[in-house]
Amino acid sequence: QQKNQNKKKKKNKTKTKTQSEKEITFKQMPIISQIQFSLEKQGFVKPTEIQRRSIPPFLDGKDILGNAKTGSGKTLAFMIPCAQLLHKGKFQPRNGVGCLIIAPTRELVLQIMKVAEYIMANQPQTFGHVIGGTDKSEEARKLRNGINLLVATPGRLLDHLQNTRGFVIRNLQCFVIDEADRVLENGFEEELTQIVKYLPKKRQTVLFSATQTRRIKDLAKLSFKEKPMYIGVHDDQ
Numbered sequence: 001q002q003k004n005q006n007k008k009k010k011k012n013k014t015k016t017k018t019q020s021e022k023e024i025t026f027k028q029m030p031i032i033s034q035i036q037f038s039l040e041k042q043g044f045v046k047p048t049e050i051q052r053r054s055i056p057p058f059l060d061g062k063d064i065l066g067n068a069k070t071g072s073g074k075t076l077a078f079m080i081p082c083a084q085l086l087h088k089g090k091f092q093p094r095n096g097v098g099c100l101i102i103a104p105t106r107e108l109v110l111q112i113m114k115v116a117e118y119i120m121a122n123q124p125q126t127f128g129h130v131i132g133g134t135d136k137s138e139e140a141r142k143l144r145n146g147i148n149l150l151v152a153t154p155g156r157l158l159d160h161l162q163n164t165r166g167f168v169i170r171n172l173q174c175f176v177i178d179e180a181d182r183v184l185e186n187g188f189e190e191e192l193t194q195i196v197k198y199l200p201k202k203r204q205t206v207l208f209s210a211t212q213t214r215r216i217k218d219l220a221k222l223s224f225k226e227k228p229m230y231i232g233v234h235d236d237q
């Protein structure tokens with residue numbers, strides 16, 4: 001019985017700790033005031049679990065493999081650190097792309113752009129997107145003018161990397177793949193292999209997905225230099 005009681009005690013203790021961690025607000029996190037202001041304006045007070053656990057190591061430059069179900073707030077989990085890293089690096093248009101975010105579909109790219117719009121609203125860094133099925137020369141012009149945070153579908157991005165002169169990617173700090181599982185499902189593995197060859201080796205890589213599959217591990221091998229930090233959010237937590 002004594003043993004049982006101890007077990008119970010231990011269980012309660014862990015629960016209390018998780019509980020207090022869950023009370024953390026964005027204000028208590030190491031996020032710059034420009035972004036705090038944007039979050040406040042959106043009415044976001046508390047980070048979701050994936051945000052609370054990913055943002056600090058992301059800001060520390062760690063490579064991350066993040067796993068949390070749809071609707072868990074993965075977009076802000078990478079958008080907040082990306083915006084902050086660009087601000088900290090004092091990126092200017094002529095520095096080109098500092099953060100590159102890849103997503104599997106045009107619709108997703110546009111959704112991510114909406115988040116970029118409000119998170120980046122109070123800082124001077126530029127943001128933009130390139131997607132299939134749109135005017136390529138207009139995109140090329142914007143790339144030449146300098147996009148600091150670029151959101152893209154894999155096919156069109158590779159096209160620009162291969163063909164757009166004046167597209168500066170050598171200062172890339174951070175490479176993010178969102179919905180990595182769907183990137184693979186949509187058959188973009190070959191494009192990704194090619195894209196990675198154009199990116200500077202010294203960079204941070206972050207991969208987010210809603211599922212955990214064997215192929216994600218393969219993609220991880222392709223994108224990370226060393227073993228990334230794994231952050232998984234599961235329903236029972």
Ligand code: ADP
Nearest residue numbers: 044045046047048069070071072073074075076
């Ligand atoms: P995922 O990419 O994991 O599917 P999203 O990033 O699309 O999730 O976020 C899902 C929804 O939750 C969005 O409507 C978003 O605005 C909202 N959301 C994200 N983070 C927070 C937060 N910290 N507080 C309240 N709502 C949030």
Ligand code: MG
Nearest residue numbers: 074075178179
């Ligand atoms: Mg998402």
